[in-house]
Amino acid sequence: MKENGKFIKRAMVIGGGIAGISASIDIGNAGYDVVLVEKLPSIGGRMLQLSETFPTLDCAQCTLTPKTVETGQHPHIKLLTYSEVDRVEGKAGNFTVKIRRKAAYVDWEKCTGCGLCQEKCPSKKPSEFDRGMGMGKAIYTLSPQAVPNKPVINPSNCRYFLEKKCRVCEKVCPVGAIDYEQQDRFVEERVGAIITAVGIDLIPKETFGEYGYGTIPDVIDGLAFERLNSASGPTTGAIRRPSDGKVPKEVVFIQCTGSRDPERYMPYCSRVCCMYTAKHARLYKHKVHDGQAYIFYMDIRSTGKGYEEFIQQGMEEEGILYLRGRVSRIFRDDGRVVVWGVDTLTGKKVEISADMVVLATAIIPQGGTKGLAQKLGINTDEYGFFTEAERKLRPVETNVEGIYLAGCAQGPKDIADAVAHANGAASKVQGLFAKH
């Protein structure tokens, strides 16, 4: 029991992806208050970037948006977006968390989310959210259905911050919400339990010298393909290659790029690439009927429910060509992307002159994961993923009482597993609260 005898039955969830959202809703539905902290301007996480999801081929946003909206409107959930955890003190039942609320340069109290500022903003730069596949404005929201639907200004793209002129958004804002003088500020929240549900990144394609160090425009990563294929993406879902906007007729997908490669990159399996690559190839075939999709793979790991059937359908009914082998080099030749690989089943070298290549790059923890672990006093493994209390029997607990794990920050997971993990973390929090 705490010194003052009072155990705070209020939880914090760090990270507003599908895991963090799921955990927050669970805890909120149990009647406990939740503070959800998200570093981006709105919640949704990686899933918001996806086009469709395996194995059902549901539209990701269509399944996610009801959840984000529910989170935004939930009477027990307090959203702190565009915010990062700065310091954590205390112990289970009585944590004090100092949170940095980043300057949005927009007064969200005044802002009505009309979107006029984004429409008129003259600054266009390659969008990080769209993985460079499209342009984004300096004042932006992550999606038209963003929760909360409030924009932020990115000072490194904004003409006013860079050149001290422009101020277009300020002029057009009907409620005077733009505030260029806004500063980061700090708030403190007191909670009894914390769930960390920070997510993942992909190992940058610039890492791979054999694949051109990211210099070949038509070599993209899996998330970039998601954006290309997304109805809300930069091409409104048309598959067009980045270099010249042409519809690619031959696309090579390379699994295990940087995964299961202990000598050079990551030794572990990223767990989702077999499935999302099959999904990519199938979605590509749905849109480009006369196109050919090739998939280089090491093994097919399709262990989830309905997953193997999903792969088989792609092979047998949609004409996707699976080649078991690795790719040694990719280079540009006359506007095409030449892929040198090997088909180890026939023992032959394979050369494919493709229009576009999609790399299923390894999943890695987000940059700030280690720093957050230090603030929380929990452990990470050698790759930076959070370490659970026990590998088999305590997968959501940490070595600190009152701090739990959810989703991919503990290790690569698909959506179904991340949600299940989050449900587990949420039930641990409820158990802890019920006990006191």
Added chain:
Amino acid sequence: MGSIMDYLYFPGCTLYTKAKNLDQTARNCSLLLGFELKELPNWTCCGATFPLATDNIMALLPPSRILARARQEGTTLTTLCAICFNVIKRTNRLIQNDGEKREKINNFIEMNYQGDLRVLHYLEILKQEIGFPQIKERVRKPLAGLKAAAYYGCMLLRPFDEMGFDDKERPTLFEEFLEAMGAEPVDFPYKIECCGSFQSVGSPEVATECGYKILGSAIKNGAEVVVSTCPMCTFNIDHKQSDIKQKYLDFKSIPVLYFTQLLGMAMGLDYQTLGFEQNFVDPLPLLKEKGFI
């Protein structure tokens, strides 16, 4: 650049025969750059291939003996031939890191060598010890407008962990060298691919195909000349151009020069001393057209 420095130099067999022009031009260029290649006394063949079988001590003895003798003369050993460089550098690394092999080798050659020699390729000396900016200052006749494809081949670079020569997948050292001489480096995808190596003896068609692809790719990317560091590569992509032409009717020949020949020309050496008569495809028409000679 100050006083004359000496670098111990292991020429290797081909540098005395087929690749005399590589040897001569390298020695002459060194003098202009303020250092001397001091030939290792009593050198022998390097062995020509690094033994891949782990218990094959015998093939390690020639390069080990070369290293042990060189250590008695100095601390840095340089080579020009990429194959010699590969064999000697890898043997040196093995002696450094594998105590058991080191002892066995030392017992065989009856010498005591601990692996404490620096093995540098001539290009590395130019970059690390002399510096490309300094070479640029020495250039009398910049090779302006010469579109040159730097062909690394594989021996300088592979295996990456052992050779440690520049970036493993996209080296640029050779291109930087060409830029220092005022030439325009041409990037081409085959620059680190194998030339076919000794296949030119047993299965010449394999080497011919390699040569066709390498040169074809360089030409397609705008190269007027291909620049090589290696006598083996040069044999396959220069001397074998007649075979390539016979097999591939669309093939157009292209001069292949040693990097030291270009260096000598840029530093103002008389072209008649650069050994162009040993190049199979005559580079003189191109060099005249470009106004370099």
